[in-house]
Amino acid sequence: xxxxxxxxxxxxxxxxxxxxxxxxxxxxxxxxxxxxxxxxxxxxxxxxxxxxxxxxxxxxxxxxxxxxxxxxxxxxxxxxxxxxxxxxxxxxxxxxxxxxxxxxxxxxxxxxxxxxxxxxxxxxxxxxxxxxxxxxxxxxxxxxxxxxxxxxxxxxxxxxxxxxxxxxxxxxxxxxxxxxxxxxxxxxxxxxxxxxxxxxxxxxxxxxxxxxxxxxxxxxxxxxxxxxxxxxxxxxxxxxxxxxxxxxxxxxxxxxxxxxxxxxxxxxxxxxxxxxxxxxxxxxxxxxxxxxxxxxxxxxxxxxxxxxxxxxxx
Amino acid sequence: xxxxxxxxxxxxxxxxxxxxxxxxxxxxxxxxxxxxxxxxxxxxxxxxxxxxxxxxxxxxxxxxxxxxxxxxxxxxxxxxxxxxxxxxxxxxxxxxxxxxxxxxxxxxxxxxxxxxxxxxxxxxxxxxxxxxxxxxxxxxxxxxxxxxxxxxxxxxxxxxxxxxxxxxxxxxxxxxxxxxxxxxxxxxxxxxxxxxxxxxxxxxxxxxxxxxxxxxxxxxxxxxxxxxxxxxxxxxxxxxxxxxxxxxxxxxxxxxxxxxxxxxxxxxxxxxxxxxxxxxxxxxxxxxxxxxxxxxxxxxxxxxxxxxxxxxxxxxxxxxxxxxxxxxxxxxxxxxxxxxxxxxxxxxxxxxxxxx
Numbered sequence: 112x113x114x115x116x117x118x119x120x121x122x123x124x125x126x127x128x129x130x131x132x133x134x135x136x137x138x139x140x141x142x143x144x145x146x147x148x149x150x151x152x153x154x155x156x157x158x159x160x161x162x163x164x165x166x167x168x169x170x171x172x173x174x175x176x177x178x179x180x181x182x183x184x185x186x187x188x189x190x191x192x193x194x195x196x197x198x199x200x201x202x203x204x205x206x207x208x209x210x211x212x213x214x215x216x217x218x219x220x221x222x223x224x225x226x227x228x229x230x231x232x233x234x235x236x237x238x239x240x241x242x243x244x245x246x247x248x249x250x251x252x253x254x255x256x257x258x259x260x261x262x263x264x265x266x267x268x269x270x271x272x273x274x275x276x277x278x279x280x281x282x283x284x285x286x287x288x289x290x291x292x293x294x295x296x297x298x299x300x301x302x303x304x305x306x307x308x309x310x311x312x313x314x315x316x317x318x319x320x321x322x323x324x325x326x327x328x329x330x331x332x333x334x335x336x337x338x339x340x341x342x343x344x345x346x347x348x349x350x351x352x353x354x355x356x357x358x359x360x361x362x363x364x365x366x367x368x369x370x371x372x373x374x375x376x377x378x379x380x381x382x383x384x385x386x387x388x389x390x391x392x393x394x395x396x397x398x399x400x401x402x403x404x405x406x407x408x409x410x411x412x413x414x415x416x417x418x419x420x421x422x423x424x425x
Numbered sequence: 426x427x428x429x430x431x432x433x434x435x436x437x438x439x440x441x442x443x444x445x446x447x448x449x450x451x452x453x454x455x456x457x458x459x460x461x462x463x464x465x466x467x468x469x470x471x472x473x474x475x476x477x478x479x480x481x482x483x484x485x486x487x488x489x490x491x492x493x494x495x496x497x498x499x500x501x502x503x504x505x506x507x508x509x510x511x512x513x514x515x516x517x518x519x520x521x522x523x524x525x526x527x528x529x530x531x532x533x534x535x536x537x538x539x540x541x542x543x544x545x546x547x548x549x550x551x552x553x554x555x556x557x558x559x560x561x562x563x564x565x566x567x568x569x570x571x572x573x574x575x576x577x578x579x580x581x582x583x584x585x586x587x588x589x590x591x592x593x594x595x596x597x598x599x600x601x602x603x604x605x606x607x608x609x610x611x612x613x614x615x616x617x618x619x620x621x622x623x624x625x626x627x628x629x630x631x632x633x634x635x636x637x638x639x640x641x642x643x644x645x646x647x648x649x650x651x652x653x654x655x656x657x658x659x660x661x662x663x664x665x666x667x668x669x670x671x672x673x674x675x676x677x678x679x680x681x682x683x684x685x686x687x688x689x690x691x692x693x694x695x696x697x698x699x700x701x702x703x704x705x706x707x708x709x710x711x712x713x714x715x716x717x718x719x720x721x722x723x724x725x726x727x728x729x730x731x732x733x734x735x736x737x738x739x740x741x742x743x744x745x746x747x748x749x750x751x752x753x754x755x756x757x758x759x760x761x762x763x764x765x766x767x768x769x770x771x772x773x774x775x776x777x778x779x780x781x
Contacts, residue, residue, distance in 0.1 A: 159593030
């Protein structure tokens with residue numbers, strides 16, 4: 112973390128210096144694209160596990176690849192558009208060859224287009240900006256496919272006449288909605304959906320919703336959640352209602368979820384692979400800078416985590 | 426404006442010193458009854474909501490679900506009582522949701538270090554009071570134009586500290602005393618009755634006593650109801666204001682006990698937008714947003730209304746977007762009815778004076 116802050120401060124200072132020198136003459140930035148080494152700016156949303164894992168994987172990739180130098184920057188929250196725009200600007204002024212970024216919102220498209228206009232390749236990681244054509248590729252979990260995976264697994268494992276409750280994520284967030292849509296599309300007639308409640312991916316709201324759903328549907332068979340925290344909340348409701356045998360499936364396989372699966376409280380979760388996103392993301396940026404053609408979408412995959420394989424995800 | 430802390434009965438209100446004829450007496454009584462009904466406004470709305478939901482959902486009015494409603498509104502109720510004190514002085518505290526998260530995270534970390542339930546609770550309450558103190562002193566001695574600003578700053582700072590201290594992840598594990606208070610039920614009374622309701626009742630009694638029986642309580646109403654009058658009377662305005670922010674922060678720490686206890690963890694994402702729930706509860710409960718008028722009952726009724734709406738709509742499986750719309754509409758209806766009530770009250774007072 113300390114190093115990242117240092118790099119950020121250094122990047123900001125460099126940006127200021129370069130901005131000044133650019134007004135005088137068009138000097139290439141230090142570490143810029145004149146030598147054989149390809150520089151890649153790697154920008155993540157904010158300091159939580161998910162993005163830290165991504166950054167660590169990108170660092171490991173950097174150490175193994177002598178032909179590239181990766182610089183890092185990070186925002187302060189999941190919605191810190193301003194911070195990410197500042198990071199993009201500083202990388203543009205540093206003259207990097209490619210930027211790999213986890214965009215906080217489509218609001219970044221204009222700034223990213225400026226980078227593309229300056230001859231920089233841009234790779235999006237984790238979240239897409241659907242209406243922006245300037246990107247080289249998107250490296251992400253196919254959330255709809257992840258939902259389908261959960262739906263198929265549920266269809267196979269639910270008893271006849273099952274009822275299921277769905278804890279939605281943040282309404283209007285395309286990736287979270289896709290997780291629910293994918294699940295429902297492959298679940299088919301295997302279970303009757305008796306409740307659909309938005310939770311904002313919040314643990315407390317998941318607990319409240321869990322209590323209410325269990326009260327309204329005493330014979331409930333299963334709960335599916337579009338993200339991890341609300342399912343962990345709902346598990347507390349299941350516990351205090353003294354229910355057993357309820358099938359509970361979350362999404363993300365966060366450390367707490369994995370612990371809960373190992374303890375036998377939670378049944379399963381759909382795992383994403385942030386490390387793969389970091390590694391494949393920075394690789395895609397490298398390939399794009401080398402002029403290679405990339406597919407529109409690079410899927411980093413999803414996997415069902417159950418008690419059998421949970422130990423591998425700790 | 427500061428006289429509505431108690432709800433007098435119709436008889437009390439209808440007492441007029443000089444009643445001329447029988448018909449005038451009857452009219453005075455009618456006016457008095459109307460006034461009394463108006464004062465009960467928010468409570469009546471709550472009762473109607475409960476009746477409607479009980480009709481729509483067969484499980485709503487079951488003991489188990491009423492227990493759910495009480496637990497789910499406990500944290501909001503405690504935050505709302507703190508917010509009430511602040512709003513009574515014409516202030517606002519936007520930081521309580523973040524403070525709740527910070528207190529919960531600090532509590533979880535302290536518990537992991539010390540393994541002591543007592544120290545954990547102390548740490549949570551103290552963390553809350555500390556943020557409140559920053560708000561109060563920052564506002565008063567920083568001579569800031571409005572508490573909105575300093576509490577907006579601490580909203581951000583407390584959330585940032587919670588995220589930083591916890592590394593962005595929930596910290597699992599809370600002492601048994603916390604999980605019992607927050608998530609347990611009073612088995613000796615009824616298995617469905619949540620312990621958190623006792624905590625809410627305890628806080629409510631304490632705050633009511635402080636507001637009614639201490640000079641401090643009268644000062645709070647004076648500072649908010651009539652700042653100029655309070656100044657002339659020599660009320661220590663600065664001290665009163667600092668104290669209400671400390672109380673609000675401290676109660677956010679108490680609310681953290683409920684949330685952390687229910688989830689057996691301290692998470693930096695606790696209490697997102699809870700400050701708005703708390704403010705809404707105070708206002709829809711019937712307290713004045715402009716200070717000087719309101720009581721603990723208002724905050725409790727408002728918190729219960731929010732809890733009842735959310736719970737009822739989950740039971741009825743109302744779609745998510747509609748839930749948001751309904752809550753907004755209820756806020757508007759409740760506050761508008763408060764505005765109308767205040768006007769009618771003024772008019773009935775004139776009528777009463779005329780008939781007296």
